[in-house]
Amino acid sequence: MRIALIGFGGVGKAFIELLHDKHEILKSMGLTLILKSVMNSKGGIYNPMGIDPLRLIEHVHQGGELCEFPDEGIRKETFQNLIMRRDVDLLIETTPTNNKTGEPGLTHISKALERGFHVVTANKGPVLLAYKQLCTLAAKSHVQLGIGCTTGGALPTINAGRFDLAGAQILSIEGILNGTSNYILSEMEERDCSYEEALKQAQQMGIAETDPSLDVEGWDTATKLLILTNILMEEEHKLREIRVEGITRLSPQHIQEAKKEGKRLKLIGKAEKGNNRTALTVGIEALSQDHPLFNVNSTNKAVRYITDTLGDLTVIGGASGTKSAAASILRDIINIYKGYPFV
Numbered sequence: 001m002r003i004a005l006i007g008f009g010g011v012g013k014a015f016i017e018l019l020h021d022k023h024e025i026l027k028s029m030g031l032t033l034i035l036k037s038v039m040n041s042k043g044g045i046y047n048p049m050g051i052d053p054l055r056l057i058e059h060v061h062q063g064g065e066l067c068e069f070p071d072e073g074i075r076k077e078t079f080q081n082l083i084m085r086r087d088v089d090l091l092i093e094t095t096p097t098n099n100k101t102g103e104p105g106l107t108h109i110s111k112a113l114e115r116g117f118h119v120v121t122a123n124k125g126p127v128l129l130a131y132k133q134l135c136t137l138a139a140k141s142h143v144q145l146g147i148g149c150t151t152g153g154a155l156p157t158i159n160a161g162r163f164d165l166a167g168a169q170i171l172s173i174e175g176i177l178n179g180t181s182n183y184i185l186s187e188m189e190e191r192d193c194s195y196e197e198a199l200k201q202a203q204q205m206g207i208a209e210t211d212p213s214l215d216v217e218g219w220d221t222a223t224k225l226l227i228l229t230n231i232l233m234e235e236e237h238k239l240r241e242i243r244v245e246g247i248t249r250l251s252p253q254h255i256q257e258a259k260k261e262g263k264r265l266k267l268i269g270k271a272e273k274g275n276n277r278t279a280l281t282v283g284i285e286a287l288s289q290d291h292p293l294f295n296v297n298s299t300n301k302a303v304r305y306i307t308d309t310l311g312d313l314t315v316i317g318g319a320s321g322t323k324s325a326a327a328s329i330l331r332d333i334i335n336i337y338k339g340y341p342f343v
Contacts, residue, residue: 001337004037004082004117006108007094008066011122011149012040014326015092019053022330031337036088037077041095043067044077048087083111090118090336092329093126099223099239102126113137113145120146120332122325124223128239131231135343144342146332151224152177153325154318157303161232163340168307170233172272177224179299179320180208180215181247181267186297188255189264195250207299207320217246218267218282225269225280228303233271235278245283258286264294292316 005012019033026033034050045051045066052071059069067076082088091112095105105123110130112119114137121127126134127147138145151157157177161170176182180202187198199216202208214220222242229235247267258265263286271280287294292314296302299320305313318324336342 001031001090001333002034002036002088003090003092003333004039004088005035005092005094006039006044006079007092007096007123008038008040009094009096010322011325011329012038012092012094013057013060014322015094015329016053017057018323018326018330020057023053026334029334029337031334033333037082038066039077039079039082040066044079045069045071046075046077046081047071047073049073079108079111083115086115086117088117090120090333092333093119093121093123094329095123097123097125097223099125099128102129106130109134109145110137113141113143116141116143118143118146118336120149120329120336122149122329124150124227127227128223131227132236138343144336144340146329146336146342147227148332149325149328151227152301152303152318153320153328155301155303156315156318156331157224157228158231159335160303160313160315161228161305162342165232165305165307165310165313168310170305170307172270172306173225173228173232173303174268174270174293174306175221175225175228175303176266176293176296176301177221177269177303178215178218178267179301180212181218181221182296182301183207183299184216185247185250185255185265185267188250188252189259192252192256194252195248216248218244219246221267221269222280222282225271225282229271229278229280232305233273233278237278237280242280242282244281247284250284261286263288266293266296268293 037046093108102125106126127150148158184198222244268285269282302316
């Protein structure tokens with residue numbers, strides 16, 4: 001399978017490393033991934049014979065720029081050239097998320113689907129704003145759109161809901177969908193420290209961004225919840241409809257009071273059907289020990305589905321970080337290769 005990558009940040013680089021590390025395993029499946037194009041905001045490279053992942057990794061680790069990759073056969077690449085040549089089978093889109101416009105990812109994904117490329121993306125913006133339109137494009141071109149990375153990385157939230165709950169009506173979705181916030185809450189409980197201290201620790205460990213607002217104020221959870229709800233419950237809600245509360249106002253006293261009652265405070269995203277409408281909320285909940293999400297701690301995430309006929313399904317765990325996000329992209333690629341229908 002011939003592939004191209006747009007977006008060469010942490011996830012994109014981790015994916016290139018996986019191409020090298022998993023080469024033999026993929027080969028044993030009969031799947032050979034030929035990396036033909038890699039692009040970032042400064043430009044791109046293209047080799048019709050394929051780019052060597054190991055050499056590219058070494059070049060980057062030595063401080064080299066993508067566009068300066070000194071490999072035989074390398075040419076300069078642009079997205080327009082990629083689209084016009086049509087010599088790849090699948091595009092991986094990992095540019096930064098923009099929840100207001102979806103760009104530039106929305107254009108990349110739309111054009112690729114129109115041209116008959118499969119697409120796998122880690123970019124939540126286009127999925128949040130235009131999933132149905134993108135599915136229509138994919139179906140028209142007889143290609144697939146993989147989005148498993150957008151709603152929990154390694155945690156198989158989309159696939160569990162789509163494949164394992166097929167035929168059932170999902171009555172509610174409940175999840176711990178942001179590893180950064182969950183880590184901070186776990187630290188506050190275990191160390192009896194302040195929010196500020198736990199956040200600083202998370203930043204020092206690389207778990208939290210320098211600007212962690214999307215995570216700690218609940219918006220990352222809200223975005224993932226909205227994607228899950230609109231796709232799996234087949235609804236059309238907007239981000240502005242969700243009542244969102246983060247964790248920034250929590251004090252150690254709040255945490256310890258819940259602990260004395262045998263409960264844990266968690267940032268929960270929830271979509272519940274009732275009274276002919278679905279209510280979406282993101283906020284702090286005190287979970288008792290018999291709740292399925294009570295023991296989801298540190299950077300772990302989880303999602304719980306309650307259905308009409310298949311009962312209660314909870315999926316817990318999954319690694320966090322760029323490597324696990326890259327692995328979820330690879331998972332979608334393998335499943336597309338195996339013929340699983342995503343649209």
